[in-house]
Amino acid sequence: DTGVSQDPRHKITKRGQNVTFRCDPISEHNRLYWYRQTLGQGPEFLTYFQNEAQLEKSRLLSDRFSAERPKGSFSTLEIQRTEQGDSAMYLCASTEYTDTQYFGPGTRLTVL
Amino acid sequence: QKEVEQNSGPLSVPEGAIASLNCTYSDRGSQSFFWYRQYSGKSPELIMSIYSNGDKEDGRFTAQLNKASQYVSLLIRDSQPSDSATYLCAVNVVNSGYALNFGKGTSLLVTP
Numbered sequence: 134d135t136g137v138s139q140d141p142r143h144k145i146t147k148r149g150q151n152v153t154f155r156c157d158p159i160s161e162h163n164r165l166y167w168y169r170q171t172l173g174q175g176p177e178f179l180t181y182f183q184n185e186a187q188l189e190k191s192r193l194l195s196d197r198f199s200a201e202r203p204k205g206s207f208s209t210l211e212i213q214r215t216e217q218g219d220s221a222m223y224l225c226a227s228t229e230y231t232d233t234q235y236f237g238p239g240t241r242l243t244v245l
Numbered sequence: 246q247k248e249v250e251q252n253s254g255p256l257s258v259p260e261g262a263i264a265s266l267n268c269t270y271s272d273r274g275s276q277s278f279f280w281y282r283q284y285s286g287k288s289p290e291l292i293m294s295i296y297s298n299g300d301k302e303d304g305r306f307t308a309q310l311n312k313a314s315q316y317v318s319l320l321i322r323d324s325q326p327s328d329s330a331t332y333l334c335a336v337n338v339v340n341s342g343y344a345l346n347f348g349k350g351t352s353l354l355v356t357p
Contacts, residue, residue: 164342173253175249175348175350177347178345189342224288231343233279234279236281239288
């Protein structure tokens with residue numbers, strides 16, 4: 134296993150469209166996290182899963198955002214009715230039973 | 246929102262010198278501290294974790310933690326041009342399933 138993978142790596146969309154990103158964590162990792170990073174800022178926590186349960190959501194995760202991890206393996210993050218302010222790098226991280234998180238390569242979203 | 250503060254830099258050091266990166270945090274309950282390196286356009290890469298007061302060394306990197314002063318630092322010895330990147334300090338969010346709170350990062354430039 135080579136680490137956390139994310140797809141797509143880049144996404145350009147028009148304002149108002151829906152987009153979905155996928156994250157495949159390291160295979161034995163039961164915790165999965167989503168972060169968002171804008172230029173000049175550190176990553177900001179969005180939500181996390183332990184197995185298939187979504188245990189916490191940041192106030193940054195508006196109603197237009199939804200995340201799932203249906204079988205406790207891969208996860209998806211969907212943004213509905215995208216806005217220009219959603220343009221960012223969306224990062225996925227995973228960990229097993231520790232707090233050391235390993236990040237995937239990220240999905241860079243550009244909303245025109 | 247608990248804060249993690251870093252000097253944004255850029256911090257410029259000559260090749261072979263020691264680079265010193267600093268971070269302060271506001272939540273006294275935090276127990277886990279991390280340094281990540283991020284190259285431009287890439288995702289964060291874990292350098293070190295530290296949990297106890299004192300120093301922790303790993304190769305050219307030394308992390309220092311002082312919980313009483315709420316201060317974490319990273320020393321990079323024998324700095325190389327390949328060390329030029331943004332260094333992110335991250336602190337666990339108390340009672341939040343190991344979610345991390347990141348600083349904005351310090352940009353390091355190592356000049357030949």
